[in-house]
Amino acid sequence: MQNRLSRIFTVSICALGIFGASALQAQDPVTLDFYFLSDSVTGPYVEQIITDFETANPTIDINLLSYPNESYKTAIQVAIGADDAPDLLFNWPGEDTGRFVREGHLLDLAPYAEEFGWSDTVSPAALDAYTFDGALYGAPYSLEAKYYYYNTAIFEAQGLSVPTTFEELLGVCQALRAADITPMSFGNQERWEGVHYMSILNQRMAGEDTIAGDYTLTTPADALFTNPGYVAAFEKLLELQNAGCFADAVNSTTPDAAQAQFYTEQVAMYYQGTWIIGQLDANEFAGRYGMFRMPPITSDDAQGNQNYALLGPIGLQVSARSEHPDEAAAFLNYFIGQTAQQGLVGDLQRIPVRADAVSSDNASPQLIFVVEDLNETAGAVLWLDVILENRVSEAYLNGIQEVLAGTLTPEQAVAAIREQALAVQLERAS
Amino acid sequence: MKRQSTLSSTIVYTVLIAYSVVIALPLVWMVTSSLKTTRELFSSPFSPPVNPQWGNFIEAWNSGIARYLFNSLAITVISVVLIVIVSGMAAYALARMQFPGRIPLYLLLIAGFAIPVHTTLVPLYRLLNNTDLLNTYAGVIGPYVAFGIPFSVLLMFAFFVQFPSEIEDAARIDGCSTWQMIFRVVLPLSLPSMASVALFQTVLLWNEFSLAIIVLNDDALRTIPLGLSQFQGQWTTAWPLLLSALTLASVPMLIIFVLMQKQFINTLSGFSK
């Protein structure tokens, strides 16, 4: 309520601000710290947005601090723990956001969303992922979906066609192995590539309804993570491994190295998020690959809708402690505005959150394929490590590595995950 | 007897050289690979670079190595100077002066010498946060000095205990106060032992990582080990670049070592006896 009142107050001040524009410009510039998840390709794009925004708003100065994937979560946690939270931060939806919401670190952006009319322009599903109890804690700026990328030249040379079922995919692997070609790279050193596999396999095997309750730990204790689909999902992963799909050393290969194996044509396929389209293009691999979604699993024990996609938004948030929430929100609005979103497509070939940003002018054929393909899906699931509570997520991440290494059976891994989930559920109840 | 020793010395040299190759190979590989292209790295890892890619070094240098070297240098020099001063003073008093609480104080100060910094990471983080020292040089220098004290006191205490008391007595007779004596007589004579301590702490602090990683979050303040760890995450496939950074980061210490070998060895042998 107080928030709403202060909003009205600021709106009227903004109206007055029109008359006092020159006085406003004489003010000291407001500096906003901005923590961002960087990679080699997104860096220049984000820097360009910042420059453009600062030119349009000379009183605002954005200080960008970027971290590569693995150190980002630690960096942001350390900063927030130090009461030194940046004004603006990158974050995933799900529990990564949920935890900060519960601990009171994030600003509710709903009033700004209303002011700027985000609900008219931004994908409602993407906004939903950042909505907790009716409050909006993030401005989603891109969607990421998981696809198989395949080397068209290799597929042609081997006379292979795109697999339409999971079983056909296993067949493709065996055929490639027979021709002495490594079928897929798989970089699970940082553990999240494995979790992406399990996120979609769990949905396919245990079903979207089951996982919804288990991931949020709202399923009753006696049923929590007991659906046989979880073990079956691990077994599907092992089926891929046993069919010789994966390159050696999955647990000690980094995702970047796995991607490099794909575009240097050492492997025929790679399962990865759509954010690599731009990176593949940057490595002169544009037009030399095709894409397909995780194919449907036809075995009888598959309980999920086989037409689901692994898809989720990523977004920016404002710290509850920011001294300049209005300026921060203005930046977010610019970040998800049409110009910036068109750049997201044109420069990076990433999936935008607004329909008016993508056209055949700025999108590559691959991206257009993805956007059209996603329209035909029956639904979407998020990455499970992002939804699960920290410790349960860790149990899952480790369980996957152990199953792949053969040090745990699928049953043992699921039992360990269930045990951790029960402990956290109990802790939450008390 | 002569014959036997020729034979055995051949065996000894063969084994020694073989083992030395194991030690040298990673270093040689690091330097030669840093000058190659990624393709060469895959195809011929041991041959010398066909067309040395000096650009790798320039790119690594410009990506922040210069700044990281400066930060490491500043933090190490300030910390080491403070450690030597503070520990030297304490060690002298503990070794040469009689006063109540001498033994307990000595034990307290040296007790920390085996304590890993990880046992205090969380409280240190809170302390530095509450005092606004996170992301400052002082935030690492303070703990570095503190964790350097036990070992340095130990080393210099051993030195001062052996210090001939005749010199002190002579100075006393000349009417020197404790302070004059320390600065006119004791300090000049203990310079070698201080150099040992300084050298030892320099190697330790130049390479320190676990505390720095939680205190220095800001790229502008990162030290060499932090920078390398950052590059490891950033350049996961730009291997020659990463190896150039490794080479650039390791060379300063290696040069200091080669130049000051004697002192290194004296330092090491000094404290293990």
Added chain:
Amino acid sequence: MRPHEHIRERAGAWLCVFTIFSDTLQRVPAMRTETASRAAPGQKEGRFRIAGQRRWRTTIDAYILVAPALIVFSIFVVYPLINTVQLSFYQYGLTDPDVRFVNFDNYIRLFQDAIFWRALRNNGIILIFSVVIQVGIGVVLAAVLSRGIRWGKTFFRTLHFAPVVMSAVAVGVLWQLIYDPGIGIINFLLRTVGVRPPVQGWLGDPNIVMFSIIAAACWQYTGYVMTIVLAGMESVPAELYEASGLDGANEVQNFFYITLPMSRNVILAATLITMIGAVKVFDIVYVLTRGGPANASQVLGTYIYYNAFTINQAGYASAIAVVLLVIAVIFGVLQLRFTRQV
């Protein structure tokens, strides 16, 4: 006047100001003594007072000298250590404003936590293998360099010590590349001789990973042990060897009957230093594996870091830190005892 002498003069001058200040402070009781002596002159008492004055003065000087070290040490070591023990009784996360006293819960959890035990065991594995490999090879190398060869001693010593001055982070990154399944030289060499490298990779197989880490650590630190022990062996009196040479003993016998017993203390010290290193280990594990795959290479240091700064369990991390502290203190005391510093 040489430049550093000049500096010393300056420092001396600065210190004299300080001395005058502390002298004035001390003259206050001294003057009182003077008046007391005049009122009741007595040789015995007077001498006692002069002795008392000097002791009092020495004590003040000593405390002034010890104070900076004591203050810094208390703020950044003693206080945090006490704080660690306190925090180990709380459920607490760095970003979590909700701090709850949970009594011994963290310790109970610790005893049931398989990863904690694995971390502890891994520290043990590193300790045992480091001692066997580093001290084993180090002692033999030192013996060879001190008595077994005629030329190249300095060269070999320099080469073997060189990795010691590199940072563990640099060594970790370097060895990660050496172990890399694609560009790594180990796999390249194995493939050249027709051996299939491990399917899971050197750092990806839970059964191999600890040994891969130990190999990298030994590569770095064996030269360190060698150098310490070599210095010890060099101080063995040459007459002993001369005497045994007259008795017709060969170098192997010399090694077992003279070199080893005479450098026992130095070897013991090197062993303890290696052990303490194994208890403290963090950097190389963090850089090579972050404790993975699936916690297979977790050690206490990395597990503390992981709990405190990755999964926001700072209270639990503190309980692990207390265990590490106890172990470290035990080894520290052993080291001090053996090297007779206490």
